[in-house]
Amino acid sequence: MSLLKKFATVASGTLASRVLGFTREMLMAAALGTGPIADAFYAAFQFPNTFRRLFGEGAFNAAFVPLFSKEIEANGTDGAKRFSEEVFGVLFTVLLALTILMELAMPFLVSTIIAPGFSDDVEKFDLTVSLAIIMFPYLMCMSLTAMMxxxxxxxxRYFAAAVAPVFLNVVLISVLVYAWHNGHDGRQVGYGLAWGVMVAGVIQLAIVWGAVRHAGMAIGFRLPKLTPNVKRLLVLALPAAVTGGITQINQLIGTAIASGRDGAVSSLNLADRFYQLPLGVIGIAVAIVLLPELARALKSGNDIEAANLQNRSVEFSLFFTLPSAAALLVISEPIIRVLYERGAFTADSTAVVSSVLAIFGLGLPAFVLIKAFTPGYFAREDTRTPMYFAAISVAINITTALILFPSMGAPGIATASVIAGWINVALLLGFLIKRGHWSRDAGLMRRAPRLILASVLMAAALWAGGLWLEPWLAPLTPLHTQLAALALLVAGGGIVYFGTVFAIGGADVAMLKRNVRRGGAKPAAPIDPE
Structure with missing residues (x-):
């Protein structure tokens, strides 16, 4: 299977999840707007979701995958199964203890870490605590899901893991439709969504558990024991968890700071849903596929293939994220208005959320490139260096957010996140080059400026198209007319970008096919830079 097909397999599942996520957020915006119940739900959900990324996806995709792959190479499926059972026993025990501890300490955590700004509003504070208590066990389900x-x-076997997240949105959309049909008030909707998150976590775990059994790797429970392999995993996993969850750490910090102003938490989360679409479809696909492929290439001594994998992944990332960033920067306001502005979501909410989304758009390539660069460290079992860079990024994010939030509100937090993201990218790439782990690729150097030029031309076309379609995108226009106009605008921008990028040599179909195809068991041949 080519690298492109692997990206597509993961991306298709993520795309389905993100599209359903838009539907979910549209329904939530109409039901809750950016009011106190929305703030409480998003703040409460952010906490277990951050821990999920830290102790689940971040740690296991960065530390577990290379060690699991090594066990398969060295000791076959029996050795890999034994290693997985050892890890499962320790992980399950740690997660159970953590969940109990966090549940008992939730009022303290909300007042000090999750949303300290809610402390002055007793009703919002109590609701946030209640929702967080309901949702926190989601962490346990999803961390075990991440391991599987x-x-x-x-x-x-990429499909089951890629499609499982779809069910979170399926369940939450079902909750929202049921609440609308039965006339539930905002508070009932909030509690229904919290229980829906828990149910979705169980469903996702069941899906990947079944897929692992089908793959012939059924895992039995072992009493937790710190074997040499488990100790090695823990040594790698702690810094990898911090690094892999850097975006979520910054979001958690942003949520805590934003809790000091009404509506800021929900505004950040609603904008986050949009830039998470390209980030999830491209960034997560690249990170998930690149790490095991790169680890295999390095362990087999195939440096040419490793270099090709890294450069093609960056090129693949830029090919899609640069136009996405340009689009979010230029047409964020009509996007938010058309998809969100109804019910409890007002024109004022549109103004704030669209400004946050435009700023996040500037950081989109950075957030994806972080996921493309970190496997260059993780595949070499170096999880400490990216952790140090992540710590620097967090410090910059906190400092900048505290400086900008009093004057800018939610857009200030988005600005801080973008600045921190680009600094993290510069550090990751700089040290890969310094260590000789990133070779200069003539094709990438030639095509990247052309991708940028095509994105700029597309942005200009979107700006002009937005002015032309403005009467059909206006607030009082019927929804079907707004949706048709927005679809026409997006489609036109896509035609301009892809037409331009292929015309000026930023990419060509043959290059895309050739550069992502793996060569099988033999060492990959040098790739034509054109």
Whole structure:
């Protein structure tokens, strides 16, 4: 299977999840707007979701996958199964203890870490605590899901792990439709969504558990024991968890700071949904597929293939994220108005959320490139260096957000996140080059400026198209007319970008096919830079 097909397999599942996520957010915006119940739900959900990325996806995709792959190479499926059972026993025990501790300490955590700004509003504070208590066990389900997903990715079975997240949105959309049909008030909607998150976590775990069993790697429970392999995993996993969850750490910090102003938490989360579409479809696909492929290439001594994998992944990332960033910067306001502005979501909410989304757009390439660069460290079992860079990024984010938030509000937090993201990218790439782990690629150097030029031309076309379609995108226009106009605008921008990028040599179909195809067991031949 080519690298492109692997990206597409993961991306298709993520795309389905993100599209359903838009539907979910549209329904939530109409039901809750950017009011106190929306603030409480998003703040409460952010906490277990951050821990999920830290102790689940971040740690296991970065630390578990290379070690699991090594066990398969060295000791076959029996050795890999034994290693997985050892890890599962420790992980399950740690997660159970953590969940109990966090549940008992939730009022303290909300007042000090999750949303300290809610402390002055007793009703909002109590609601946030209640919702967080309901949702926190989601962490346990999803961390175990992340481990199973790592196993499936190492076995090159990508579909089940990619499609499982779809069910979170399926369940929450079902809750919202049921609440609308039965006339539930905002508070009932909030509690229904919280319980829906828990149910979705169980469903996702069941899906990947079944897929692992189908792959012939059924895992039995072992009493937790710190074997040499588990100790090695823990040494790698702690810094990898911090690094892999850097975006979520910054979001958690942003949520805590934003809790000091009404509506800021929900505004950040609603904007986050949009830039998470390209980030999830491209960034997560690249990170999930690249890490095990790069680890295999390095362990087999195939440096040419490793270099090709890294450069093609960056090129693939830029090919899609640069136009996405340009589009979010130029047409964020009509996007938010058309998809969100109804019910409890007002024109004032549109102004704030669209400004946040435009700023996030500037950081989109950075957030994806972080996921493309970190496998260059993780595949070499170096998880400490990216952790140090992540710590620097967090410090910059906190400092900048505290400076900008009093004057800018939610857009200030988005600005801080973008600045921190680009600094992280510069550090990751700089040290890869310094260590000789990133070779200069003539094709990438030639095509990247052309991708940028095509994105700029597309942005200009979107700006002009937005002015022409403005009467059909206006607030009082019927929804079907707004949607048709927005679809026409997006489609026109896509035609301009892809037409331009292929015309000026930023990419060509043959290059895309050739540069992402793996050569099988033999060392990959040098790739024509054109």
């Amino acid at each position: 997903s790592g196993m499936l990715n190492s076995l090159r």
